[in-house]
Amino acid sequence: METTKTVREQILDHAISLMMLRGYNGFSYRDLSDLVGVKTSSIHYYFPSKDDLVLEAVHAYTREVQDAVKTIDAGLPAEGKLAKFAKMFGRTLGDGDHICLCGMLAADIETLPEPVRLAVQAFFKANEACLTQIFAEGASDGTLATSATPEQAARAFFAALQGAGLASRLFRTKSRLEEVEASFKLSKQK
Amino acid sequence: METTKTVREQILDHAISLMMLRGYNGFSYRDLSDLVGVKTSSIHYYFPSKDDLVLEAVHAYTREVQDAVKTIDAGLPAEGKLAKFAKMFGRTLGDGDHICLCGMLAADIETLPEPVRLAVQAFFKANEACLTQIFAEGASDGTLATSATPEQAARAFFAALQGAGLASRLFRTKSRLEEVEASFKLSKQK
DNA sequence: GTCTATACTAAGATAGAC
DNA sequence: GTCTATCTTAGTATAGAC
Secondary structure, eight states, rough: OOOOOOOHHHHHHHHHHHHHHGGGGGGOOOHHHHTTTHHHHHHHSSSSSSSHHHHHHHHHHHHHHHHHHTSSSSSHHHHHHHHHHHHHHHHHHTTOOOHHHHHHHSGGGGGSSSHHHHHHHHHHHHHHHHHHHHHHHHHTTTOOOOOSOOHHHHHHHHHHHHHHHHHHHHHHSSTHHHHHHTTTTTSSOO | OOOOOOOHHHHHHHHHHHHHHHOOOGGHHHHHHHHHHSOOOHHHHHSSSSHHHHHHHHHHHHHHHHHHHTSSOTTEEEEEHHHHHHEEEEEEETTOOOOHHHHHHHSGGGGGGGGHHHHHHHHHHHHHHHHHHHHHHHHHTOOBBSOHHHHHHHHHHHHHHHHHHHHHHHHTTTTTHHHOOOTSSSSSOO
């Protein structure tokens, strides 16, 4: 029962993976050509320009991540939801040499056109909105820190996850995401 | 009394600035040529390869940042030191369209040679070591959160600063660094 | 929809004159 | 130390045959 992917989907998947690894300016149509097995001119057929390709990549990635976030059990305590969110964020990164696509593109943003900036902003906003709710709950049930507003805490936490992704890969370790989680909880971890 | 900079210094300064803006793969010797006013072949005279250039840039940048960090008043309470550190981190970023050189290179790390990775790791370690001491003090004087160990908190905080730098620029705002600071303090901000 | 062929531009780098 | 000139490769992109 294998659902064979179209060439278009393969291109998009590999483009996302390559950008998570090397960034927008660190991969080429030739790389995609080698991976997918079609000529670069064929890739231009699906995605006329590289800008078109990134934009679609961000949309697809955002959808994917948001679908995963939605599966977080609403019955969990805030602390548990936060842990789940952090774990899922780590899992989308694969073997350890990839970072979040939108974190990467945020680094490359000054070389990208405005529509891409807006799409990456939308990704951040969606995740921060989800986290804001978790921190608001955490303030009520007393499991999460309250020194900042839920909005501030959510943005700081998401920034910390992005930064921890960078550092994890830099040091070739996996532990940095968990440290972030521990730092935003009120009770000491065992 | 103006100390005229050598061509070599100008190249290095502009290289650092360009990388903080567009990343390693987003600038060229031609860009530097235009900015400094010498031909690209002259730049190769000082820095034979682009790898040589980045490596020296990281060293110079690390020295610069560490010198600034050392000026933090030892008499300050931990909370105050943390605020100073965050403020200084923000100030090295300039107008708002630059991010930390080593945060940027951490994003580009998979396209860079091992010596650069080690140098960027050293930058992270030095800053995290400084922050570890601040968080240890903060645990004693009761101004900073203690849900994680000082080492964990330091790494999480530094990651949050890096992530906040990315987000600040993405959204063209400046407030995100302060939110990070607020989230790591125990007492509510006024 | 995929190919060959081909622009065109840019990139990193080197040789050798001045 | 800086230049001109050149090399080589790679990059995005397009035209047109199949």
